[in-house]
Amino acid sequence: MGNYPPKFYFRLFKLHLKINGLRWTLYFSIRHFLVELLRFIEKRTRRLEKKYDLPGSNSVMENALKWNHYRWARGEDEWNQSIEWKTSVIEDVMLKNILPDRVVLEIGPGYGRWTRKLIEISDRLIVVDVTDKCITHCIDEFGDNTNVEFHVNDGRSLPFISDRSVDFVWSFDVFVHIEPPDIECYLQEFRRILKPGGLVIIHHGVIGKTDFGWRSSLTLQVFSDLLEKHDFTLVEQFNSWGENNEYALAGSDMISIFKRA
Ligand SMILES: C[S@@+](CC[C@H](N)C(=O)[O-])C[C@H]1O[C@@H](n2cnc3c(N)ncnc32)[C@H](O)[C@@H]1O
Incomplete structure (x- = not known):
């Protein structure tokens, strides 16, 4: 103008x-x-x-309120672009990075879109969400499995997980909604709970708040600075995958895979 x-x-x-x-x-x-x-x-x-x-519109309290009131009309498959897309996330992102029979932590399962597969491949799965409605649903759905435990947390810490006990962390469609100071708290916790060489696979935003999908103010630069500050090594960063890159995340989001030294 x-x-x-x-x-x-x-x-x-x-x-x-x-x-x-x-x-x-x-x-x-x-x-x-x-x-x-x-x-x-x-x-x-x-x-x-x-x-x-x-804290703006992505505080821990607002996330808890939002997801406790969310209708989850399509249950666990709420945000799938297609069945093929979900299968590709499992095969090309999850199974390519998470080895079978290990200890895995999932943050923010929602109604369990990825939890079902994670239970199948893990020796032990720890499921954590800030929203009790999601954890209650996951317990109803998956509670019969003996290799999974569930926790409602404060949206930034993991006091119920002991030091150097986890091999992999998986979180999809969750860190896109979390503000950088709370992400930093989680990174500190990942450093504590991961075994040396442990791997984190996280879907997050990169351009700050947008009108799309309630994104937090996280930018790629802030995320890279946080990884460096907490001594994580970035292994891979991408927003599309598949033989011809035919599958992608919505908007400008990214998946980052990073390692504890
Ligand atoms: C959009 S849903 C995604 C659910 C599931 N991961 C999926 O892909 O279908 C976001 C989930 O993250 C959880 N969440 C949001 N902020 C969180 C936080 N700070 N700590 C743990 N869970 C959080 C919400 O309660 C909700 O279950």
């Missing part, structure tokens, strides 16, 4: 009137005004969050 003097907008308005008519010009002008207004409000909101260190 700042690149043009006000008289340009007046002339543009007149041109639009002449070539597109009154109704089109009104709709177009109102739309343009609303888009600029939204940008302004967005900027101001972020500025307030920064200035007063506000």
Whole structure:
């Protein structure tokens, strides 16, 4: 907007009137005004969050509230792009990285989209969620298996897991919703609970808050800085996979795979 003097907008308005008519010009002008207004409000909101260190719309408390009230209309398969897509996540992402018969931690199972397979391949699976509704559902669904345990946590710590006891951490569609300070708490915990060489496979956001899917303010730069600060080695980072990269994450999200030294 700042690149043009006000008289340009007046002339543009007149041109639009002449070539597109009154109704089109009104709709177009109102739309343009609303888009600029939204940008302004967005900027101001972020500025307030920064200035007063506000948790914004992705605090642990808000995540717990949100997912406790979520309807889960499609049960565990709520966010699948297709059956093939889910199978490809399991085969090309999960099974390529998580070795069988190990100790695995899943953060944020929801209604258990990945939990079913993780139970099948793990010697022991620890399932943790901030939302008691999800854990209650997972217990009803998977509680008969003797190799799985369930915990509701505070959204950032894992005090019930002992040091150097876990081989793999899996978390899909969860860290996209978590703010960097809480992600940092989890990274500290991963360092503590992972065995040396233990691997973390995490789906997360990279461009900060967007209108899409309630993303947190996490950016790729902040995520890389956190990994470096907590001494993790990045193994792989991608947002599409498959023989011809035919499967992908929604939006600009990424999957990062990183290792404890
Ligand atoms: C979009 S659902 C994804 C569920 C499942 N992982 C899937 O892919 O279908 C997000 C899940 O993350 C959980 N969650 C959100 N923030 C969390 C946090 N800070 N710690 C643990 N779980 C969290 C929610 O309760 C919910 O179960």
